Amino acid sequence: MSSTYNHxxxxxxxxxxxxxxxxxxAEDKSRKPKYYCLIEFPYPSAEGLHVGHPRSxxxxxxxxxxxxxxxxxxxxxxxxxxxxLPAENxxxxxxxxxxxxxxxxxxxxxxxLKSLGLAFDWSREVITSDPExxxxxxxxxxxxxxxxxxxxxxxxxxFCLDCQVGLANEEVVGGQCERCxxxxxxxxxxxxxxxxxxxxxxxxxxxxxxxxxxxxxIQQKNWIGKSEGARVRFKISSPYQGEVSCLPAQAGSxxxxxxxxxQPPLTPPWKGGEIKVYTTRPDTLFGATYMVLAPEHELVxxxxxxxxxxxxxxxxxxxxxxxxxxxxxELNKEKTGVELYGIKAINPVNNQEIPIWLSDYVLASxxxxxxxxxxxxxxxxxxxxxxxxxxxxxxxxxxxxxxxAYTDINDGQMVNSDFLNGLNPKEAxxxxxxxxxxxxxxxxxxxxxxxxxxxxxxRYWGEPIPLIFCSACKKSMENSKFQIPNSKYNEGELLNPGxxxxxxxxxxxxxxxxxxxxxxxxxxxxxxxxxVNVKCPKCGGSAKRETDTMPQWAGxxxxxxxxxxxxxxxxLASEKNLKYWTPVDWYNGGMxxxxxxxxxxxxxxxxxxxxxxVPTSEPYQxxxxxxxxxxxxxxxxxxxxxxxxxxxxxxxxxGADTFRLYExxxxxxxxxxxxxxxxxxxxxxFLEKIWIRFNGIIEDDIVGGVFAKEPLSDDKNIKELEILLxxxxxxxxxxxxxxKFNTAVSALMILLNKYFDLSISxxxxxxxxxxxxxxxxxxxxxxxxxxxxxxxxxxxGHNKILLKEEWPKxxxxxxxxxxxxxxxxxNGKVRAKIKLPSDISEEEAIVAAKADLNIQKxxxxxxxxxxxxxxxxxxxxxx
RNA sequence: GCCGAAGUGGCGGAAUUGGUAGACGCGCACGACUCAAAAUCGUGUAUCGCAAGAUGUGAGAGUUCGAUUCUCUCCUUCGGCACCA
Numbered sequence: 001m002s003s004t005y006n007h008x009x010x011x012x013x014x015x016x017x018x019x020x021x022x023x024x025x026a027e028d029k030s031r032k033p034k035y036y037c038l039i040e041f042p043y044p045s046a047e048g049l050h051v052g053h054p055r056s057x058x059x060x061x062x063x064x065x066x067x068x069x070x071x072x073x074x075x076x077x078x079x080x081x082x083x084x085l086p087a088e089n090x091x092x093x094x095x096x097x098x099x100x101x102x103x104x105x106x107x108x109x110x111x112x113l114k115s116l117g118l119a120f121d122w123s124r125e126v127i128t129s130d131p132e133x134x135x136x137x138x139x140x141x142x143x144x145x146x147x148x149x150x151x152x153x154x155x156x157x158x159f160c161l162d163c164q165v166g167l168a169n170e171e172v173v174g175g176q177c178e179r180c181x182x183x184x185x186x187x188x189x190x191x192x193x194x195x196x197x198x199x200x201x202x203x204x205x206x207x208x209x210x211x212x213x214x215x216x217x218i219q220q221k222n223w224i225g226k227s228e229g230a231r232v233r234f235k236i237s238s239p240y241q242g243e244v245s246c247l248p249a250q251a252g253s254x255x256x257x258x259x260x261x262x263q264p265p266l267t268p269p270w271k272g273g274e275i276k277v278y279t280t281r282p283d284t285l286f287g288a289t290y291m292v293l294a295p296e297h298e299l300v301x302x303x304x305x306x307x308x309x310x311x312x313x314x315x316x317x318x319x320x321x322x323x324x325x326x327x328x329x330e331l332n333k334e335k336t337g338v339e340l341y342g343i344k345a346i347n348p349v350n351n352q353e354i355p356i357w358l359s360d361y362v363l364a365s366x367x368x369x370x371x372x373x374x375x376x377x378x379x380x381x382x383x384x385x386x387x388x389x390x391x392x393x394x395x396x397x398x399x400x401x402x403x404x405a406y407t408d409i410n411d412g413q414m415v416n417s418d419f420l421n422g423l424n425p426k427e428a429x430x431x432x433x434x435x436x437x438x439x440x441x442x443x444x445x446x447x448x449x450x451x452x453x454x455x456x457x458x459r460y461w462g463e464p465i466p467l468i469f470c471s472a473c474k475k476s477m478e479n480s481k482f483q484i485p486n487s488k489y490n491e492g493e494l495l496n497p498g499x500x501x502x503x504x505x506x507x508x509x510x511x512x513x514x515x516x517x518x519x520x521x522x523x524x525x526x527x528x529x530x531x532v533n534v535k536c537p538k539c540g541g542s543a544k545r546e547t548d549t550m551p552q553w554a555g556x557x558x559x560x561x562x563x564x565x566x567x568x569x570x571x572l573a574s575e576k577n578l579k580y581w582t583p584v585d586w587y588n589g590g591m592x593x594x595x596x597x598x599x600x601x602x603x604x605x606x607x608x609x610x611x612x613x614v615p616t617s618e619p620y621q622x623x624x625x626x627x628x629x630x631x632x633x634x635x636x637x638x639x640x641x642x643x644x645x646x647x648x649x650x651x652x653x654x655g656a657d658t659f660r661l662y663e664x665x666x667x668x669x670x671x672x673x674x675x676x677x678x679x680x681x682x683x684x685x686f687l688e689k690i691w692i693r694f695n696g697i698i699e700d701d702i703v704g705g706v707f708a709k710e711p712l713s714d715d716k717n718i719k720e721l722e723i724l725l726x727x728x729x730x731x732x733x734x735x736x737x738x739x740k741f742n743t744a745v746s747a748l749m750i751l752l753n754k755y756f757d758l759s760i761s762x763x764x765x766x767x768x769x770x771x772x773x774x775x776x777x778x779x780x781x782x783x784x785x786x787x788x789x790x791x792x793x794x795x796x797g798h799n800k801i802l803l804k805e806e807w808p809k810x811x812x813x814x815x816x817x818x819x820x821x822x823x824x825x826x827n828g829k830v831r832a833k834i835k836l837p838s839d840i841s842e843e844e845a846i847v848a849a850k851a852d853l854n855i856q857k858x859x860x861x862x863x864x865x866x867x868x869x870x871x872x873x874x875x876x877x878x879x
Numbered sequence: 880g881c882c883g884a885a886g887u888g889g890c891g892g893a894a895u896u897g898g899u900a901g902a903c904g905c906g907c908a909c910g911a912c913u914c915a916a917a918a919u920c921g922u923g924u925a926u927c928g929c930a931a932g933a934u935g936u937g938a939g940a941g942u943u944c945g946a947u948u949c950u951c952u953c954c955u956u957c958g959g960c961a962c963c964a
Contacts, residue, residue, distance in 0.1 A: 218882070219960090222882060742903085743902085743903080745903080746892095746902065749904080825944075867944090
C-alpha cells in the first residue's frame with residue numbers, strides 16, 4: 001500500500017514548482033543581508049555535462065540553500081562561457097557555424113543543469129558570445145587600451161605548419177599539433193598583450209586579506225614569483241678601444257625599482273656600454289668571475305664590431321633560437337655557450353676584468369636578460385664554469401667549493417670579500433646593497449616571474465578586438481608627442497602609435513563561411529576585405545581593423561559582475577547593483593584555473609576598481625576548490641578509455657537527489673576520487689529507506705494513528721535521541737561550512753537509523769517527538785536531496801515549503817550526554833570502559849575505575865606511579 | 880630539481896588543542912522471507928589466535944603515561960612549476 005519512491009515524478013514536480021514560484025530569483029532590493037555564491041560557468045561543450053561539473057555546483061547549491069534558510073537574499077547565478085576552440089574546430093570540419101553549434105550545446109546544458117534541481121537564478125543567465133554581453137568585454141578592453149595597459153609587441157607563438165594556424169600552449173601536445181599531429185614551430189608574431197605585470201605586486205600582497213584556501217594562495221604566489229635583490233651595473237671594456245661606455249650611460253637615471261618587470265623579450269631594458277644584471281645574492285659579488293648574456297640580448301648586436309669571433313657567436317644564437325621549448329628543457333643537463341672575444345666586463349667591486357659569455361641557460365625574458373656568474377655559490381654557474389674551465393672563487397665559507405656550489409644563504413661566513421669579510425650572507429646582502437647605492441653602481445630591485453598576458457588569438461570564434469589601425473593617425477601621433485589621456489598609468493611613452501579605438505560597440509563578429517585560418521596564420525577575419533577596410537574614426541581616412549580576436553579568458557574575467565545586473569544596456573552593471581552584490585562571497589572552482597582565470601579576473605577587477613567602475617578591489621572574498629572525479633578504476637574519464645559516466649543516465653535511472661547525494665558523499669570534496677556505481681546504488685537505498693519509513697508513519701497515521709495518545713515515559717531513549725538530534729544539527733551545519741559534505745551525510749544517516757531503531761520500541765512514535773525529528777531532519781537533509789525532502793515535508797501536511805523554513809540551531813545545553821563512557825588505560829593500553837556521569841570529579845572517577853574488576857586484576861601488587869585524568873574521556877594509570 | 884597535497888581494512892573513506900583507530904557507505908559471509916532468484920530485513924566483517932591476548936594507520940627513529948595526529952630521516956603516489964640568477 002505504501003507508494004513507491006518515484007523520483008522522476010517528484011523531481012519534475014518540484015523543479016516546476018521552484019520555477020513557477022520564482023523561488024531562486026535573487027532580489028536586487030531587499031532588507032535581508034545579501035549572499036553571493038558563485039561557481040565557474042561551464043564551457044558548453046558538445047559532450048554535454050561531465051559528472052565533475054555537478055560536484056562543484058551541488059556543493060555551492062547546498063551553501064546557497066542553507067544561506068536562504070538562514071535568512072539571506074541569495075544570488076546563485078549561472079551562465080555559459082560560450083566562445084572557444086572546439087566550436088571553431090567543429091566549424092572548420094563541418095561548416096556548421098560556431099554560433100549554431102554553441103546554441104545547440106547550450107540548450108543541452110540548460111536541460112541537463114535543470115534536471116539536477118540546482119538553485120540557480122536562471123533569469124540572470126549570461127552568455128559570453130552574446131553581443132549584448134561582449135559589448136562590455138570589448139568596452140573593458142578599450143579602457144585597458146586607453147590607460148596604456150594594452151600594447152602590441154612581437155611574440156614567439158606556436159604555429160602549426162599544416163593547419164596554418166596559431167595554437168595556444170594547451171593545444172600543443174609533446175611539440176605536436178593536437179589536431180593534426182604535425183610539428184609545431186615557433187613563429188614570431190605581433191600580439192596584443194595586457195600589462196598584468198603592473199599589478200604583480202598588488203596581486204600578491206592583497207592575497208593576505210582574502211579567504212582563499214592555502215593551496216590557491218601558494219600557487220598564485222609562486223606564479224607571480226616575486227623576488228627581491230639588487231640590480232648591478234658592470235662596465236664593458238675592450239682591449240682595442242678602451243672603455244666603450246661612450247654610449248649615453250643611463251646610470252641612476254631610471255632609479256625605479258621594478259623597471260624591467262615582465263617586458264617582452266624584444267623590447268629589452270638594457271642600454272649603453274654596460275651590462276645590467278639582476279641578482280638576489282649581491283653578497284656574492286666578489287665571487288663573480290664571468291658574466292653571461294642571453295643569446296637574444298640586444299647588446300650582442302650593438303657590440304658586434306668589437307666582438308672578434310662574431311661569426312661563431314652568430315651561429316650559437318641561431319642554433320639556440322631553433323631549439324624548441326621541449327629541446328631547451330630536455331637538454332637542460334648539458335650547458336652550452338660561447339665566449340665573446342674582444343670585450344670584457346669589469347666587476348664594479350674590485351675593478352677586475354672578467355669574461356663575457358653567451359648561453360641559453362640565461363633567459364632573455366627574466367630580469368635583465370644577463371647575469372653575473374658566481375660559480376662558487378650557484379649550481380648552474382658552477383656547472384657552466386666546470387665545463388668551460390672558468391675561475392671559481394669562494395666568497396662564503398661553509399661548503400666544499402671543490403666539490404659543489406655552496407648555496408646556503410642562512411649559514412656561512414664571508415671571505416675574500418674585502419669589506420664584507422666576517423659577515424654572514426644576510427648581513428652581507430644588506431651591506432653590499434647599501435654600498436652599491438652609495439657608489440651609484442646599483443640599487444635594490446624587485447623581480448617577478450609573472451609575464452604579461454598574451455591577449456590576441458588568430459581565431460574567428462572570439463570577441464573581435466575593437467581597434468583600427470590608421471597610418472595617417474600614426475604619423476600625427478608621432479609628431480605630436482602622444483600621451484595616454486586620463487591615465488594614471490601614463491608613462492609618456494609613444495604606445496601603440498596609429499591604433500584607434502572603435503567606440504561603436506558592440507563590434508559584432510561578421511558572418512563568414514570559411515573558418516579556416518588565412519594565409520600566414522592570420523585570423524579568418526582577415527579575409528573579409530569589406531570588414532577589414534574601414535574609415536578611421538579619428539581622421540576619416542582609410543584604415544584597417546584589427547583581425548585578431550580575444551582569448552577565451554576575456555569573457556570569463558568579469559562575468560560575475562554582469563550577473564549583478566545582466567540586462568543593463570547602459571553599463572556593464574549599475575553602480576547600485578554592484579555595490580549591493582559584490583564582492584562574490586564564495587567562489588568555488590577548479591585548481592586548474594588558479595593561475596589563469598582566477599589571476600586574470602583579479603587583475604581586471606583591480607583595474608576596474610582603479611578606474612572607478614567597481615566598488616571593491618578584489619572580486620572574490622572566499623575561494624575554494626573541488627577535486628576531480630575520475631573514472632571507475634581511478635583513471636581520468638575520457639572518451640578514448642570508454643569510462644565516461646553520463647550524468648543524464650544517472651539522473652534518469654536513480655534520480656537527481658541520488659546523484660547529488662552520492663557526489664557529496666563519495667569522499668572529501670577537495671580530493672580527486674574515482675566514480676563508483678555501487679556507491680550510487682547505496683545512496684539510492686538510503687533515499688528509499690527514508691521514503692518508506694516516513695511514508696509508513698504518514699499512512700499509518702491517516703489510517704488509525706500510530707502515535708501514542710499519552711506521553712510515553714521512556715526518558716532515557718528520549719534524552720538520547722534529543723542529544724543526537726542536537727549533535728547532528730551542529731555537525732551538519734559545521735560540516736557544510738567546511739565543505740565536509742561526506743561526514744555531514746553520514747551524520748544524517750546515523751540520525752535517521754537511530755530514530756527508526758528506537759521507534760520500534762514505540763516511544764519515538766509520540767507525535768511531538770516525531771514532529772521535532774522530522775522537521776529538523778528534513779531541513780538538514782534538504783540541501784543535499786531537495787526534491788524528496790520537499791515532497792515528504794508536503795506529505796506531512798505542511799503548506800509552507802521547506803526552503804522557507806528556518807535553518808535550525810543546536811541547543812548547546814543538549815549536546816552532551818549526562819553519562820559518558822570513560823576509558824581506563826594502564827600503561828597506555830585500554831583495559832576497561834566504564835559509564836560515569838560526564839561531570840564527575842577526578843577523585844570519584846579514579847575510585848570508580850579502581851573498582852572495576854578487570855582493572856583490579858591489572859593493578860594487583862602494582863605501584864601506581866602516575867594517574868592522568870581527562871574529563872569525559874579517560875583515566876590512565878602508569879604502573 | 881623546487882613548491883604543494885596525500886599514503887589508514889577487500890574498496891571509498893572517518894577520527895588531529897595528542898586520549899577507545901576503522902564512523903558512514905560499498906563489498907563479502909551467514910541467517911530470515913521465497914518453490915527459487917532478485918529486492919528487502921537481521922547478524923557479522925582490520926590481522927593472527929579456540930580463547931585469554933597480541934599486532935596494526937607507507938618505512939625507520941624520537942618526544943609522551945598515551946602518537947593516524949607532534950619532531951627528524953627516508954620511500955611512494957598525485958597535482959603544479961621547471962635553468963627565474
